[in-house]
Amino acid sequence: MSARIPFSRMNGLGNEILVADMRGRADTIEPQAAIVLANDTQTRFDQIMAIHDPQTAGTDAFVRIINTDGSEAGACGNGTRCVVHYLSALNGQREFLFQTKAGLLEARALPGGLISVDMGQPRFDWQSIPLAQKVDDTNATLIEFPLASPAFSRAAVVSMGNPHAVFFVDADVNSIALENYGSQLEHHPLFPDRANISIAQVTRPTALTMRTWERGVGLTRACGSAACAASVLAARTGRAERRIVVTVPGGDLIIEWRDDDHVIMTGPAEWEWSGTLDPLSGAFDRDAERASA
Numbered sequence: 288m289s290a291r292i293p294f295s296r297m298n299g300l301g302n303e304i305l306v307a308d309m310r311g312r313a314d315t316i317e318p319q320a321a322i323v324l325a326n327d328t329q330t331r332f333d334q335i336m337a338i339h340d341p342q343t344a345g346t347d348a349f350v351r352i353i354n355t356d357g358s359e360a361g362a363c364g365n366g367t368r369c370v371v372h373y374l375s376a377l378n379g380q381r382e383f384l385f386q387t388k389a390g391l392l393e394a395r396a397l398p399g400g401l402i403s404v405d406m407g408q409p410r411f412d413w414q415s416i417p418l419a420q421k422v423d424d425t426n427a428t429l430i431e432f433p434l435a436s437p438a439f440s441r442a443a444v445v446s447m448g449n450p451h452a453v454f455f456v457d458a459d460v461n462s463i464a465l466e467n468y469g470s471q472l473e474h475h476p477l478f479p480d481r482a483n484i485s486i487a488q489v490t491r492p493t494a495l496t497m498r499t500w501e502r503g504v505g506l507t508r509a510c511g512s513a514a515c516a517a518s519v520l521a522a523r524t525g526r527a528e529r530r531i532v533v534t535v536p537g538g539d540l541i542i543e544w545r546d547d548d549h550v551i552m553t554g555p556a557e558w559e560w561s562g563t564l565d566p567l568s569g570a571f572d573r574d575a576e577r578a579s580a
């Protein structure tokens with residue numbers, strides 16, 4: 288048993304996030320603790336966002352992003368908004384620079400409650416995504432996947448700090464059984480680091496609807512980096528404009544692919560309850576006072 292840390296259960300459009308405050312400590316959330324938390328109905332999560340002391344001058348924190356299966360990601364848009372919401376509530380700070388294992392993320396709490404995150408620049412070259420082999424056209428990559436429905440034969444692919452494959456469809460995204468194909472596509476040999484798998488329908492030049500099977504997680508109600516990936520790929524292939532409303536099962540995000548090549552994601556973050564947890568075992572307690580507030 289180690290000293291307990293404060294944590295908050297939060298969500299970004301239904302993407303289930305545990306924000307764990309590890310600042311001032313040298314230890315980390317252990318894999319067995321993540322498994323315990325993932326399997327408890329109160330703390331089940333899509334990602335843990337573990338806030339650590341900064342490793343680089345000028346940054347506010349190093350953020351470790353842990354998926355349900357214990358794997359680590361380089362980017363998490365919805366989780367980053369939750370981290371901003373958590374830290375701003377603590378100390379009133381409104382602008383942040385976070386480091387993750389994939390690079391830097393700049394984020395800002397906007398007047399009115401929404402939070403925007405600069406998700407950085409998309410990368411289209413096959414080594415950066417990464418893909419297992421050279422692919423000349425990352426806008427229409429053929430997925431050799433005989434079991435899949437025709438909807439899953441060609442993907443557009445991009446790295447947003449994590450790997451994404453987006454299948455553009457003409458049908459309502461709710462009519463396509465992503466749950467039947469997500470795991471096999473996530474583990475397709477084309478993706479040596481696996482991939483987040485999304486289906487997206489562009490409904491207007493300024494709007495798309497999508498669902499995502501997250502790498503290391505499964506079906507989620509929202510995935511911020513996937514929303515950025517789908518928006519960028521929709522614009523790049525002439526399907527949509529560079530500023531777009533993305534509707535996911537949990538609600539709406541605004542995504543803008545700016546002329547300086549940075550992708551800005553804007554949306555809400557919601558606090559649910561707080562408590563303390565043991566990062567070694569995953570044992571936790573809810574804070575009674577705040578839980579009943």
Ligand SMILES: N[C@@H](CCC[C@H](N)C(=O)O)C(=O)O
Pocket residue numbers: 302333334354359360361362363364365366449450483501502503504509510511512513
């Ligand atoms: N929920 C996230 C994405 C989290 C990481 C992803 N599962 C991966 O492993 O790449 C988001 O909001 O971006």
